[in-house]
Amino acid sequence: MTIVKYxxxxxxxxxxxxxxxxxxxxxxxxLWKVDLEHDDKILEVTLDDEDKNSVVEAxxxxxxxxxxxx
Amino acid sequence: xxxxYKVAGMTCASCAISIExxxxxxxxxxxxxxxxxxxxxxxxxxxxxxxxxxxxxKVKEIGFKLILGTKEDTKKEFEALxxxxxxxxxxxxxxxAIFSVPIFIMSMFLMGKIPYENWIMMALALxxxxxxxxxxxxxxxxxxxxxxxxxxxxxxxxxxxxxxFSVFNTVNPQYFLSKGxxxxxxxxxxxxxxxxxxxxxxxxxxxxxxxxxxIKKLMGLKxxxxxxxxxxxxxxxxxxxxxKGELIILKPGDKIPVDGKxxxxxxxxxxxxxxxxxxxxxxxxGSNVFAGTxxxxxxxxxxxxxxxxxxxxxxxxxxxxxxxxxxPAIQKLADKIAGIFVPIVIGLAVVTSVLWYxxxxxxxxxxxxxxxxxxxIIACPCALGLATPTALMVGIGKGAQQGILIKDAQALETAYxxxxxxxxxxxxxxxxxxxxxxxxxDKNTVSTELEKVVFAIESESEHPIAEAIVAHLKMIDTENVxxxxxxxxxxxxxxxTFKNELYRIGNxxxxxxxxxxxxTELSVKANSLKSEAKTVVYVAHKNRVVGLIAVADKVKExxxxxxxxLQQMGIEIHxxxxxNEQTAKAIANKVGxxxxxxxxxxxxxxxxxxxxxxxxxxxxxxGDGINDSHALAQADVxxxxxxxxxxxxxxxxxTLMHSDLKQISKAIQLSKATMKTIKQNLFWAFIYNLIVIxxxxxxxxxxxxxxxxxxxxxxxxxxxxxxxLSNSLRLKNKNIN
Numbered sequence: 001m002t003i004v005k006y007x008x009x010x011x012x013x014x015x016x017x018x019x020x021x022x023x024x025x026x027x028x029x030x031l032w033k034v035d036l037e038h039d040d041k042i043l044e045v046t047l048d049d050e051d052k053n054s055v056v057e058a059x060x061x062x063x064x065x066x067x068x069x070x
Numbered sequence: 071x072x073x074x075y076k077v078a079g080m081t082c083a084s085c086a087i088s089i090e091x092x093x094x095x096x097x098x099x100x101x102x103x104x105x106x107x108x109x110x111x112x113x114x115x116x117x118x119x120x121x122x123x124x125x126x127x128k129v130k131e132i133g134f135k136l137i138l139g140t141k142e143d144t145k146k147e148f149e150a151l152x153x154x155x156x157x158x159x160x161x162x163x164x165x166x167a168i169f170s171v172p173i174f175i176m177s178m179f180l181m182g183k184i185p186y187e188n189w190i191m192m193a194l195a196l197x198x199x200x201x202x203x204x205x206x207x208x209x210x211x212x213x214x215x216x217x218x219x220x221x222x223x224x225x226x227x228x229x230x231x232x233x234x235f236s237v238f239n240t241v242n243p244q245y246f247l248s249k250g251x252x253x254x255x256x257x258x259x260x261x262x263x264x265x266x267x268x269x270x271x272x273x274x275x276x277x278x279x280x281x282x283x284x285i286k287k288l289m290g291l292k293x294x295x296x297x298x299x300x301x302x303x304x305x306x307x308x309x310x311x312x313x314k315g316e317l318i319i320l321k322p323g324d325k326i327p328v329d330g331k332x333x334x335x336x337x338x339x340x341x342x343x344x345x346x347x348x349x350x351x352x353x354x355x356g357s358n359v360f361a362g363t364x365x366x367x368x369x370x371x372x373x374x375x376x377x378x379x380x381x382x383x384x385x386x387x388x389x390x391x392x393x394x395x396x397x398p399a400i401q402k403l404a405d406k407i408a409g410i411f412v413p414i415v416i417g418l419a420v421v422t423s424v425l426w427y428x429x430x431x432x433x434x435x436x437x438x439x440x441x442x443x444x445x446x447i448i449a450c451p452c453a454l455g456l457a458t459p460t461a462l463m464v465g466i467g468k469g470a471q472q473g474i475l476i477k478d479a480q481a482l483e484t485a486y487x488x489x490x491x492x493x494x495x496x497x498x499x500x501x502x503x504x505x506x507x508x509x510x511x512d513k514n515t516v517s518t519e520l521e522k523v524v525f526a527i528e529s530e531s532e533h534p535i536a537e538a539i540v541a542h543l544k545m546i547d548t549e550n551v552x553x554x555x556x557x558x559x560x561x562x563x564x565x566x567t568f569k570n571e572l573y574r575i576g577n578x579x580x581x582x583x584x585x586x587x588x589x590t591e592l593s594v595k596a597n598s599l600k601s602e603a604k605t606v607v608y609v610a611h612k613n614r615v616v617g618l619i620a621v622a623d624k625v626k627e628x629x630x631x632x633x634x635x636l637q638q639m640g641i642e643i644h645x646x647x648x649x650n651e652q653t654a655k656a657i658a659n660k661v662g663x664x665x666x667x668x669x670x671x672x673x674x675x676x677x678x679x680x681x682x683x684x685x686x687x688x689x690x691x692x693g694d695g696i697n698d699s700h701a702l703a704q705a706d707v708x709x710x711x712x713x714x715x716x717x718x719x720x721x722x723x724x725t726l727m728h729s730d731l732k733q734i735s736k737a738i739q740l741s742k743a744t745m746k747t748i749k750q751n752l753f754w755a756f757i758y759n760l761i762v763i764x765x766x767x768x769x770x771x772x773x774x775x776x777x778x779x780x781x782x783x784x785x786x787x788x789x790x791x792x793x794x795l796s797n798s799l800r801l802k803n804k805n806i807n
Contacts, residue, residue: 021313022315064087
């Protein structure tokens with residue numbers, strides 16, 4: 001289990017709806033949540049493995065910006 | 071094609087970008103521009119590659135809604151119209167009945183006893199003709215303009231003439247009195263005909279409106295509220311809000327809202343309505359689940375892969391709708407006859423009138439007026455209108471007494487022509503529930519002792535097969551003993567300790583995994599049970615198998631005899647099942663069916679019915695599940711098992727309350743008897759006309775001076791109705807086997 005945080009521009013309820021299918025479909029994701037209150041719209045993901053890049057790809061495919069926070 | 075559509079659900083500029091990025095790579099879409107402040111999107115696309123519907127679905131997939139004029143709306147409007155039509159018909163019928171009864175009583179029993187009786191009857195008849203019967207006159211008029219006739223023409227003509235003639239005699243009775251003739255009135259004929267015909271139509275419409283409720287019930291299988299995980303939190307959302315890719319939580323007993331894939335958890339799901347498989351299916355990560363099925367035990371998290379119109383359930387709904395709407399309209403034999411009968415009667419009336427005018431004695435003009443009216447009154451289609459509905463009503467009532475519910479009169483009219491019968495396996499040929507068929511214990515074992523332990527261990531298990539075993543042991547009064555421990559082994563079975571000794575109950579894999587010896591004798595028996603399509607459960611004491619329990623979906627007791635009888639009647643029987651080849655073969659052999667197909671999907675069943683129909687066969691289908699509903703609706707005669715789902719019963723024309731295949735041959739016999747009665751009725755409806763019309767026209771006049779009194783003409787008309795009614799009632803006492 002790895003918890004990874006990303007900075008995104010997912011900033012409203014409807015944006016959450018658009019990323020929901022792509023993130024749920026990722027097999028290695030157990031849980032995810034976007035903090036809409038935070039300025040950087042932090043996406044926190046609990047991953048089963050180390051494949052952090054799959055999340056980046058998925059969110060980009062839905063049309064959003066994403067960047068991992070080190 | 072470039073068009074602008076409104077989009078619902080956008081709440082920020084990123085949403086707009088999201089839609090653009092999602093749609094742009096789709097094949098066939100050339101350009102997408104989302105206008106966020108305007109809440110709209112302009113898309114230029116190639117219709118041939120990507121239809122608008124698909125674009126709408128794509129937008130929905132990411133949580134927005136493209137606003138288009140939907141089919142739903144037009145469908146709802148259509149349904150509302152249908153309902154309104156039925157309500158109006160009911161109103162007209164009640165109205166007609168209320169006014170007709172006093173007229174009938176007055177003319178039959180109180181003639182000459184009430185002052186101004188003709189005037190009173192005229193006043194009562196007016197609303198019946200001009201409100202309840204208006205439809206007949208407008209349709210007859212429209213038909214006349216295109217030089218065609220039907221039952222409506224006959225109704226309009228006979229009631230219209232009877233009414234106008236009666237009005238003339240009421241207002242101006244002196245005309246006929248001065249010529250030495252009695253001025254009769256026929257208001258009762260006019261209104262009774264209208265009332266009876268409306269009654270027949272009402273029954274017909276009601277049967278039609280029932281079919282759409284089948285679809286409503288199917289729709290009802292979708293849950294209203296769904297628990298989903300959105301942005302890391304559990305949220306209750308409505309069915310319409312479900313997105314593709316949504317993570318949905320299913321608790322025990324929940325209806326599955328969408329087609330999906332299990333992401334987390336294990337459970338058993340009752341899929342019998344889709345696959346026909348009677349035993350609930352175990353689901354774990356990666357398994358597919360289907361909308362409309364029911365979660366039995368355990369919680370699941372599933373990802374919605376197909377939502378709304380794309381689910382298997384929606385496909386079934388669509389197929390049922392298509393099958394129902396493509397059904398040929400009820401062939402109205404009476405209408406066909408009326409098509410020839412009406413012009414002949416009119417022709418005869420005209421000829422009669424002309425002949426009397428030219429050849430008749432004085433006052434020839436009066437005879438020329440009176441005789442055609444007698445002809446038209448006697449040709450009243452009252453009995454003709456009663457012939458089919460009364461026989462059907464008695465037939466349907468007789469069926470109900472025997473546990474055969476006939477919803478659609480068309481089914482009763484067609485059943486006697488059946489030459490091919492398709493039977494669903496689970497729930498139709500078999501009982502539809504797993505039951506213990508064999509208990510085999512090792513010779514050296516004390517079986518009663520073991521049964522107690524098995525009972526105790528299986529009572530703890532949640533597996534559906536364990537439930538069947540527990541039910542069986544309970545039935546044979548097995549005592550329950552306290553066990554020391556219980557462990558469930560997922561996918562394999564369970565184990566428990568009793569008096570410090572280990573017992574294991576499970577499938578062959580469990581025995582192999584735990585290296586348990588299976589004595590040769592039991593192994594041979596197990597193989598033979600498997601070849602009979604039974605599920606074998608092994609019972610092991612320490613490290614040796616000491617018993618076998620076979621579980622199977624048992625063939626109903628009456629099935630064998632029923633199939634034999636149907637085959638004797640010359641009906642070809644096919645069996646279809648969603649089960650595997652081995653099970654299908656074993657059951658088909660057991661009940662004596664040569665033609666069978668295994669692994670059949672719901673849509674395939676309907677397609678198979680169509681295929682047989684294309685070969686010119688009259689096909690009946692018997693089944694009990696949602697998976698059969700399409701085939702039931704498609705078949706010429708759909709027969710549902712009373713123990714089955716409501717959907718099956720709604721889709722089928724006939725429901726067997728006793729879920730007994732013997733009832734099918736009874737239904738066919740009933741159909742034969744009913745059709746015979748209808749044909750006899752039509753004969754009775756016409757025979758009076760054939761005999762009395764020439765007399766009414768005056769063929770006897772040159773011979774012996776006899777001219778039929780219009781009053782007797784009316785009596786002859788009611789005689790034909792009485793003959794028809796009593797003939798229909800005769801059907802009640804007929805023996806149906």
